[in-house]
Amino acid sequence: MTTFYQLLFSGFALGCVYALVALGFTVIYRSSQVINFAQGSLLALGAYMVSWFAIDKSLPFGLAVLAAIGVCVLVGVVFQRLVLRWVAGQPVFVIVMITIGLSIVIDASVSAKFGANPRLLGDPWSSSAVHPGGVTLIWAKIWTIVTVFGVLLGFFLFDRYSRYGLAMRATAADEEAAMAVGVPTRRVFALAWGVAGAVATVGGFFLATFPNQLDPSISAVALLAFPAIILGGLDSPAGAVVGGVTIGLVEELTKGYQPAHASWLGTNFYVIAPYVVMILVLMVKPYGLFGRAPVERI
């Protein structure tokens, strides 16, 4: 039973990180119907910036995180203002290609600056833990859960009570009409990219605490959040959370039990398991658990 609780805990913590990564995709999708392929790279940039500020610049850890968030928000907003605004009104495909371009630029810059060797994150927890009832709760994971809940709560309050929450959804639905009713759409897009940058930093940093080291592969790890997004539905923050936690639990529980109970599935089956769940869900609910199917009128 201890093993089960242990797996539940680490699965939940991992799921929270996926939820945060998924939320970054959702924010951009909700404001512009674009899947931002640079989200993974922003994540990597955020994590590297935390490490750089904390270790190379020896800032206190909390300050290092804030500084890294600042950098990523700036990158997101500047990218939107300098690049994306010129392709406003172009087909979504064009914008998606440009985000892939941004992703390449960020990945290359990070590799050029920091190289390919793993580096430390500079977090204050290393592997310290508490042990209630024989279950090992690593501090890094406890903080993951706490922070992710804080960020998600903030996002939901923003979505519900800030006028920009509704403005984002309206802009995504019809940019022309949004402008006509007085929504400053340029500010809405910049805000969305800023939020995506901030969420990416926090997500990237906690993602890196899981192997507890940082290397350039982290930007590809972000793609693991894809099953979470698809599972929850692209335009639903609640879906991002449920999808993320589900995928985290599936991954950890498979990792814990499958080698002993279903070894014929081979080693590392836990890597595939989230995608299996994703495909099963899509067969039943093609728009995800929380996504809304577009109703076509004839």
Add this chain to the structure above:
Amino acid sequence: MSATPVLETDGLTLFFNSVAAFSDVSLSVDEGEIFAVIGPNGAGKTSLFNVISRVYRPARGTIRYLGADLLRLRRAQIAGAGIARTFQNLGLFGNLSVLENVLIGRHHLMRSGTLRGGLYLGFAQLEERSHRAAAMEALEFVGIAGVAHRPVHILPYGIQKRVELARALAMQPRLLLLDEPVAGMSTAERGEITTLIRRMHERGYSIVLVEHDMGMVMQVAQRVLVLDFGRVIALGTPGEVQRDPRVIKAYLGAQLEEEAAV
């Protein structure tokens, strides 16, 4: 005529590439007036709206709103200045609810931004409640409060047209630009919308109306401007315009001329 006109254009000209969409349009809308712009298809009516709401930049001419230069405002600032518009082909946010669609029209009136809403929730909640009340009131005015929580895209066309009207009213405008509010409607619906526009007029809004339906225009408008191929061919009361030989020619065309010649 001592008061400043709500809307005044002078020599307004718009080109698409080298083709004139309309040229030399001068008009002036008085406070509280229903001013109709009519004309055959392609006469430049909707383009005129698009210039006033800053979608297109005119090649020449001026637009003054309450005496101030409208061309100095950006598109998203037009609503804040007090000009609301509806669209010929609907400009609604399909996946949002009716109430949310109306609520978004009040964006420029809301004060709690990201920080304030985040730091002091009480204020944001209070503000949100008052805006919801105002949005509901607008929905009641157009008679569709009952569908406030339905997603817009599942509703019939006639209701969607009303949602647009409610949103425009919720914006607390001084000037309403209505682009073909009864297009594609049944006779009964036309009658209801016409009554609604009259009631808006009684509330004191200044209204510019683009419409195909001559009967409706003649019923509600105080003055009518007739565009034909981008040129103003007549301007006056509905009665004057109806008798104008150039208007008759533009609407009934060469067919009538031929008959007269026989």
